Amino acid sequence: MADTKIGAYICKGCGIGERLDTAQLAMIAQKEGKAQVVREHEFLCNSQGVEMIKNDIANEGVNHVVIAACSRRSKAETFNFDNVAISRANLREGVIWITPADDDKKEIVQEMAADYVRMGCAESLKMQIPAGNPSHGNNKRILVVGGGVSGMTAAIEASKTGYDVLLVEKTGSLGGWAAKLHKRVPNTEPYANPMDTGVADLIKKIESDKHIKVHLNSTITKTSGAPGQFSADISTESGGTATENIGAIIMASGFTPYDMNKLPHLGAGKSKDVVDQLGLEALAKAANGGPIKRPSDGKIVSSVVFVQCAGQRSDKEGELPYCSGHCCNTSIKQAMYFKDQNKDIDTVVMYTDLRTPGNGEDFYRSAQKKGVIFTKGVASEVVPGSELQVKFQDKILNEDAIAKADLVVLATGQVANSGVDIEQVPQDEPGKWAANKQSVLNMVYRQGKDLPLLKHGFNDSHFICFPYETRRTGIYTAGPVRRPMDMVQAIEDATGAALKAIQAVENASLGRAAHPRSGDLSFPTFRREGCTQCKRCTVECPFGAIDEDEQRYPQFNESRCRRCGTCMGACPVRVISFENYSVDTVGSQIKGVDMPDQFSEKPRILVLACENDAYPALDMAAMNHIQYSAFTRVIPVRCLGSINTIWVTDALNSGYDGVILMGCQKGENYQCHFVKGSEIAHTRMSKIDDTLKQLSLEVERVKTYEVAITDIQRAPALINEMAETIQKIGMSPLKF
Amino acid sequence: MTDLNKVMVEKYRNDFLKEVEANVEEGNWVKMCMQCGVCSGSCPLGPHWEHPPQEIFMMIRAGKRDEVLRSESMWMCTSCYNCIVRCPRELPITHIMHGLANYAHRLGIAPKLNPTRRFAKMFWNNITAGGRVNELKLSVGLYFMDGFASGIKKGLEMLPVGLGMLKTGRLNPFGLFSGGHCKGAGDIRKMIKKAKEIEDKRKGFAA
Numbered sequence: 001m002a003d004t005k006i007g008a009y010i011c012k013g014c015g016i017g018e019r020l021d022t023a024q025l026a027m028i029a030q031k032e033g034k035a036q037v038v039r040e041h042e043f044l045c046n047s048q049g050v051e052m053i054k055n056d057i058a059n060e061g062v063n064h065v066v067i068a069a070c071s072r073r074s075k076a077e078t079f080n081f082d083n084v085a086i087s088r089a090n091l092r093e094g095v096i097w098i099t100p101a102d103d104d105k106k107e108i109v110q111e112m113a114a115d116y117v118r119m120g121c122a123e124s125l126k127m128q129i130p131a132g133n134p135s136h137g138n139n140k141r142i143l144v145v146g147g148g149v150s151g152m153t154a155a156i157e158a159s160k161t162g163y164d165v166l167l168v169e170k171t172g173s174l175g176g177w178a179a180k181l182h183k184r185v186p187n188t189e190p191y192a193n194p195m196d197t198g199v200a201d202l203i204k205k206i207e208s209d210k211h212i213k214v215h216l217n218s219t220i221t222k223t224s225g226a227p228g229q230f231s232a233d234i235s236t237e238s239g240g241t242a243t244e245n246i247g248a249i250i251m252a253s254g255f256t257p258y259d260m261n262k263l264p265h266l267g268a269g270k271s272k273d274v275v276d277q278l279g280l281e282a283l284a285k286a287a288n289g290g291p292i293k294r295p296s297d298g299k300i301v302s303s304v305v306f307v308q309c310a311g312q313r314s315d316k317e318g319e320l321p322y323c324s325g326h327c328c329n330t331s332i333k334q335a336m337y338f339k340d341q342n343k344d345i346d347t348v349v350m351y352t353d354l355r356t357p358g359n360g361e362d363f364y365r366s367a368q369k370k371g372v373i374f375t376k377g378v379a380s381e382v383v384p385g386s387e388l389q390v391k392f393q394d395k396i397l398n399e400d401a402i403a404k405a406d407l408v409v410l411a412t413g414q415v416a417n418s419g420v421d422i423e424q425v426p427q428d429e430p431g432k433w434a435a436n437k438q439s440v441l442n443m444v445y446r447q448g449k450d451l452p453l454l455k456h457g458f459n460d461s462h463f464i465c466f467p468y469e470t471r472r473t474g475i476y477t478a479g480p481v482r483r484p485m486d487m488v489q490a491i492e493d494a495t496g497a498a499l500k501a502i503q504a505v506e507n508a509s510l511g512r513a514a515h516p517r518s519g520d521l522s523f524p525t526f527r528r529e530g531c532t533q534c535k536r537c538t539v540e541c542p543f544g545a546i547d548e549d550e551q552r553y554p555q556f557n558e559s560r561c562r563r564c565g566t567c568m569g570a571c572p573v574r575v576i577s578f579e580n581y582s583v584d585t586v587g588s589q590i591k592g593v594d595m596p597d598q599f600s601e602k603p604r605i606l607v608l609a610c611e612n613d614a615y616p617a618l619d620m621a622a623m624n625h626i627q628y629s630a631f632t633r634v635i636p637v638r639c640l641g642s643i644n645t646i647w648v649t650d651a652l653n654s655g656y657d658g659v660i661l662m663g664c665q666k667g668e669n670y671q672c673h674f675v676k677g678s679e680i681a682h683t684r685m686s687k688i689d690d691t692l693k694q695l696s697l698e699v700e701r702v703k704t705y706e707v708a709i710t711d712i713q714r715a716p717a718l719i720n721e722m723a724e725t726i727q728k729i730g731m732s733p734l735k736f
Numbered sequence: 737m738t739d740l741n742k743v744m745v746e747k748y749r750n751d752f753l754k755e756v757e758a759n760v761e762e763g764n765w766v767k768m769c770m771q772c773g774v775c776s777g778s779c780p781l782g783p784h785w786e787h788p789p790q791e792i793f794m795m796i797r798a799g800k801r802d803e804v805l806r807s808e809s810m811w812m813c814t815s816c817y818n819c820i821v822r823c824p825r826e827l828p829i830t831h832i833m834h835g836l837a838n839y840a841h842r843l844g845i846a847p848k849l850n851p852t853r854r855f856a857k858m859f860w861n862n863i864t865a866g867g868r869v870n871e872l873k874l875s876v877g878l879y880f881m882d883g884f885a886s887g888i889k890k891g892l893e894m895l896p897v898g899l900g901m902l903k904t905g906r907l908n909p910f911g912l913f914s915g916g917h918c919k920g921a922g923d924i925r926k927m928i929k930k931a932k933e934i935e936d937k938r939k940g941f942a943a
Contacts, residue, residue, distance in 0.1 A: 354770070364770070365768070365825075368767050368768050368770075369767070369768070371767060373753070373767070373797050374770070374771070375794075375797065375798070376771050376794070394794070394798065396771055396790065396791055396794040397791060397794055397795060397798065397800075401798065
């Protein structure tokens with residue numbers, strides 16, 4: 001790479017020219033910022049302005065561009081030049097929109113702008129142009145684990161899009177639980193009657209698709225690698241092992257029905273005539289349209305009670321706390337098996353809250369028209385006998401009652417087939433790796449054999465914001481292993497996950513990051529000679545991207561990396577960095593600020609704001625002209641997790657009066673785009689008090705906040721609060 | 737137990753829902769209730785009902801025949817139609833309430849002293865006698881429904897209103913004696929008799 005040549009461009013548009021002395025800013029860029037080319041422009045983002053920059057890149061040899069104009073979040077595409085390192089000094093949202101236009105404030109506003117120009121140039125000087133991940137893989141084949149409806153749909157969708165698929169199913173046939181159903185809940189107009197499952201068609205499509213290779217009776221005994229270059233050992237029942245190379249993985253391992261034998265009070269195990277929903281499907285399949293007979297004595301069923309929420313939505317030990325989502329519709333469908341065959345059969349659905357997602361409301365109404373009785377009540381006991389007695393509490397009439405039936409169906413829930421809980425089952429030591437029978441993927445990842453769990457044993461990283469995304473890059477979950485769901489949702493899920501997997505292999509083949517920094521070419525590297533093998537990066541990486549090599553040094557799998565920088569924040573010896581984002585790029589910005597002396601009455605507040613939520617919130621505050629202290633200097637960070645405590649210590653040492661960290665919500669309902677980054681940062685910062693005491697500084701000078709993107713009023717208020725605090729406790733004594 | 741009631745109990749056994757569907761006006765809607773409770777919450781007299789509509793529907797499904805038919809609840813309905821307007825399942829709740837009340841009355845098991853039932857009966861006899869309502873007879877009848885003494889008391893309470901109406905020609909005191917029947921009242925009586933025959937036959941009441 002040629003020497004760094006910085007071009008600084010100062011825009012006068014959007015009122016910047018009126019409010020600020022841009023000539024002075026240009027001088028600062030040249031003298032202090034070491035920019036070789038400095039230009040002012042009336043309207044930098046117009047074609048003329050952009051042409052000017054392009055011309056400098058082509059003819060003047062400018063390879064680092066500093067744009068002193070608006071926030072980095074606006075005009076990002078306009079100011080995007082190939083093979084050039086770009087940094088942005090935020091003069092519009094960061095300065096003129098958040099400060100008053102009064103004459104007496106002119107001086108401090110100009111100082112603020114000048115500092116942002118200094119910071120932009122300082123960052124640019126330390127940046128390198130990202131070259132893209134050199135050790136990327138090109139394999140674009142997709143492995144689908146599980147041959148149920150989710151898995152088959154994912155395979156078909158990926159194949160239709162033009163990707164080769166490898167489908168691994170542990171049983172001897174495709175179809176999963178859906179193949180065991182008599183009929184399915186309807187997915188087309190008029191949503192009134194049970195319909196064919198469609199599984200046979202799916203299987204036919206798979207079998208006739210030459211791009212889909214199927215392994216039946218097979219499990220995965222080893223998964224290693226990274227997006228674009230995964231390798232999987234597939235063991236067949238006969239004992240043979242095939243090693244296959246793939247680019248991405250869709251885990252559609254589905255669910256296991258909750259073991260109804262854990263519900264003896266509801267007659268499970270005590271009477272043959274108490275079955276779960278799959279048990280009833282078997283009876284209906286055996287009857288094949290004829291009268292359904294009960295298991296104990298083969299009597300034709302003339303009355304049936306469906307007990308909803310059996311062993312689920314419960315706070316009892318050993319029962320499921322969640323709603324499985326499909327069971328109400330399933331019971332409605334099963335009641336229709338009886339009603340459609342003989343309308344005189346008594347069918348009672350005993351529910352507490354009837355939940356019929358999708359078009360289930362029409363289906364529910366159709367069942368009512370067919371004469372299915374819906375009783376709002378909680379079953380407490382099923383007494384076995386030739387006529388079963390369901391004791392329940394009627395929730396409308398508020399009384400204890402008994403319903404008699406020939407057959408009782410328990411609507412039990414879905415338990416995810418998510419493999420082993422990596423929090424409970426630690427990974428084997430490097431070199432002593434062994435397959436675990438309970439594991440689905442048997443990953444050779446330092447962080448565990450299976451995907452991290454989100455809640456109640458389901459594999460996902462965020463049910464709402466990042467569906468299908470797991471915390472392992474290139475591995476996506478679809479169907480009931482991700483969250484409880486019905487067939488309609490599973491099919492939608494499978495399609496989504498297939499597209500995610502395709503994105504992953506395509507990004508990987510270009511050496512780029514996947515979600516959420518999709519397209520990012522930078523990747524982390526570490527200085528081996530400085531590393532102390534403390535393993536903090538390995539442990540803290542939210543995505544399991546870092547393994548350890550035989551000598552116990554961290555081994556980065558760049559393709560697995562999401563570029564959040566949590567490893568960089570974790571490293572106590574600061575040897576981890578990205579080309580365009582490092583301890584230095586931020587550190588030099590912090591130090592680049594011109595620090596007035598203790599008696600100037602001009603404090604400095606450093607804000608390290610997460611670029612995902614906090615920084616946009618501040619930008620939006622600026623758009624609404626909500627003002628905050630002009631003594632503030634904001635630096636966007638990729639994630640709060642990337643904040644190395646050295647930045648905070650350095651800032652305090654160099655005279656900042658207050659430091660604010662703004663990240664996303666952490667904990668159970670987290671909103672951190674990198675799942676754990678904000679949480680880790682909060683943990684790290686909880687220990688900052690000791691550092692402050694060592695420096696004999698007040699602990700109020702450093703604050704860490706969770707800020708949502710909607711906190712447009714609150715984020716500036718937090719800054720102003722710090723400004724007031726500083727006024728109260730006085731300026732930092734550490735200024736030079 | 738009246739004969740008709742015995743017949744119906746015999747006919748439908750435990751299936752009260754089926755009985756309601758066959759015999760009660762709009763009764764086939766009862767099964768469509770989804771127990772949201774909007775009707776009970778919308779009823780202006782809701783707090784005064786022993787069993788609000790939602791509960792009555794549930795009781796019908798639970799086969800509580802006697803409790804429903806002997807209940808005073810559906811007699812409380814004032815036909816404000818709030819429930820019909822608000823029911824998300826579009827059940828004609830007001831009509832069902834009247835249907836149930838009417839059915840209970842026909843079976844002879846409706847609460848004997850229920851004032852709504854007695855007034856409704858009085859109204860029916862009044863209007864079917866002459867083909868139009870004789871207002872004076874109806875209101876005097878209403879005053880004296882609970883006996884002579886309370887009738888005199890209520891009459892005196894309403895005296896100023898009555899005198900006012902008399903003065904402005906809104907009340908004909910001879911209405912108390914003359915029939916005030918419409919033309920061809922006898923034909924109307926015949927029509928009603930025929931309609932009742934048809935309905936009884938359809939619903940199996942004729943037996």
